Amino acid sequence: MIKKLFGHTAIYGLAPQVPKIAQFFVLPIITQDLTELDFGIAGLLTAYTAAISVLSFLGLRIILVNTYYKSPFHFKWAWRQIYGFLTIWNFFYAFLLSLLIYIIIPEAASENKWLIILINVGPLVVFGPVSTIGTTYYQLKQDPIQVGLRTAVFGILSVLLNLYFISYLKLGYMGWFWSTFISSILSNASYYYPINFKVKITPILNFKWRSIKKYLKVSLPTVPHYYSGYLLNSSDKMVMDIVGVNTNDIGKYSAAYTVGNMIQQIGTAAGLAVGPLMMQAYKKGADLEARNLVFLLQISFLTLTFLMSIWLKEIFSFLIRNDTLSQMYGLGIIIIMGYNYRPMYLGSNNKLFYLEKTNVIWKVTFMAGLINVISNFILIPILGFRIAAYTTFASLMFMGYIGYYLKVFKQINEVNYYPLRWLILTCLLSIIAYYTVELNLVYKFLISLLGFGVFVIAVINFRKKANGVKRKN
16 A cells, blocks of 8 residues: 555656646756746746636546546446536637736737737647546556656656757747647647547537536535635735736746745645545545555655755755846745645545535635735735745645544544644744755755654554554454
């Protein structure tokens, strides 16, 4: 179980969104040809387009997951209905996205307005939801190699395209858009044949509205839940634009997210990997087994983020060859440590999702997002753009831990997750990392060895506990 968790997480870590992660590896080269303005334009457009991205799937992934587990011999019929509905819906969504980009595009990028619109809506119109359906199918089959192979190919392609468009053609921010566009088109295309012809999940365009309405009744309450991801991870740049922060400062903030984006992707990957394992545990009534997976994942995250944070000054100096942008490592630490919310968030939410308590989930996550947005509107004009990293950290902690104190979760939960202890530990390690980053390299090396040693001991202990639980069962 532990081997599968780490193995699948490693593979899913290079999931279909890998083009964004792949850019991390070419930053030392391409940042020499990028300015704060490039980071600012790309960050703003990404922030605004992410504002409605949750509408592309309307939360229907929860139906895909639940029908797969609860109707294992008939799930394809439900999937084909959803596939057909979303294929048509994506044309309406593409129109909304085009209109949004047209309205909000910065003046500095106005000359590329129509091209940017085409790049963003092209994959949606041509392929619809096939990539999400394909990824979900292979995830639930626990066949991560299918995702991993695509990841390797399109990740390498994205790296090469970034180098070509930004460092060779000198296209600046447009280099990112072109790389993402080409990678997305090819990634979608790679799922089209196996899903439609091998697995035979083809869209039913003449879908039954009665079935779709039934599915939407469950899925739509999750839309605010998924939208909270935008409110927490991307809305800060939109708020900065609204309150008058200049594009260069927004670019600095976007640069501070360079490593944080990678940790966020690892968090998403961990969710994909641990999700099926926890669902199986819930199905057989083994809540303790599910909790131990969460604990193991939490220790892994704390170790990874803490060690990365104390070395972030050196990492930024190597990755970002821009003197101004490379000094954003302090904010980077706050952002990175904030993503430690993810494992404990999965601990409460996966159980609620399994029992389809979607009317409760969205209230918690959406509230966390609103706290972040409102705090940014109030504090950024007073304290400057840097405060957004701290409000995001606080909001992520709220979302990650508040679920354990909900009445409905207490009613269905059978094991103790010790949320307060994990929260205190996360905050303590964040403070230590913030100051340790300035220490001498020798001290940081010794601290790294100590941290890795604690991690190894913890993994060994959890393996013993896991084996003990299996023997009892």
